[in-house]
Amino acid sequence: MEQALKPRLSGVSTAPAKPRGHTGAMLAADVAPRRWIGALGIAAFLGAWQLAALLIADPSTLASPLAVVAGFVRMLHEPFAGSTLETHLLASLRRFGAGFGLSVLIGVPLGLLMGWFKMLDALVKPLFDLLRFIAPIAWVPFAVLWFGTGFGGPVLIIFAGAFPACVIGAYGGARLVDGRLLEAARMLGARDLRILLEVIVPSAMPAIVSALRVAAGNAWQSLVGAELIVATSGLAYLMVRGQMNRTIVIVLIGMLAIGLVGLLIEWLFRHFERDVQRRLGQADQP
Structure with a gap:
């Protein structure tokens, strides 16, 4: 639908593509330093x-990087708190x-529907604006009461x-769709559902992918808070057991594993975002 609409928008002018060779060379020269x-x-x-x-020379207070x-x-094959490091990691990833x-x-x-249907937006947005300011950790009491320390709480x-x-x-992606595309779709006789699926969703895809990268980071941080309180396995639970046993090495191992996995998640979603932008013909971000 969107591809069919663009040739009919004779009054729409697009900005000329920027030369990318010189910019790419500059970025490559800047990345190495x-x-x-x-x-x-x-x-x-x-x-x-x-x-x-x-200087501290107290292994119960601070362990060395080595x-x-x-x-x-060692924890890859020796269990701690009932499981090896891989098992705790898999529990966190699940x-x-x-x-x-x-x-x-x-x-x-829900976001796409709110951005397209004004009635739904007016109905849901006040409640959503209230709930989104509640920190994830504030849901811990409900998680414990509803699910205990099982899978559902975290x-x-x-x-x-x-x-x-x-x-x-x-x-935001749905609200920022070019209004001329929507008008052209209506002139061609497209109904709301088809406009939503074939015009709004493709146009909003860059914003959606960027939001997923942010959401993944928030989800991983929220998981750490959840496992510190309402879990009996996982990387953060590993840290809790290390703290209870006064084993600083275990605490630091948990922190290291959490940081490395978070870095990997960020890297994967950043590359996915760039791939989507490239497929949609947008300029790559540095």
Whole structure:
């Protein structure tokens, strides 16, 4: 539908594409120094961490980076708190996938419908604006009362963290669709459902994908808060058990694993976002 509409919009002018060769060369020349600077920053942090561990000289207060790496490798085959590190990681990923997936399945369609149907927007938006300012951690008492320490409690908290970003991104994308495309679709006899599926959804896709990247980060952070309180497995639960046993190495291993997985999630969604932008003919972001 959208492809069929564009040739009929004779009055619509598009901006000329920017030359990308020179810009791409400049970006490539700029990325290499920044990578070296980032590597130096990480090396400086590790050096300061190692020095602090040597000065404190108390393994129950601060473990060295080498001790954390050795413990990380050891936990791959030696269980702690009933499971190995991989098992705790898989438990966290299952909760993350369920909560984040549920927020996408409900939040994105709701945001698109709110952006297209004014009556639904007027009905839902006041309640949504109230609920989205409730921090995910505030849902912990409800999660405990409703689900105990089972699978559903953390999923609810993760859903609460990711759902607002999904709705807001899809809503904003639907509201920013070019009105001339909508008018042309109506002139061609398209009804609301077809306009929604063939004009609004493709036009809103960049905003939706950007919102999913934000929602995934919120979901992963919410999972950490959930597992600290209402879980009996997972990376954050691992940290709790390490703190209870006064084993700082376990706490740092959990923090390291959480950071690495969060970095991987961000990297995957950033590349997915760039791929969608490239397919839609938008300029790549640095």
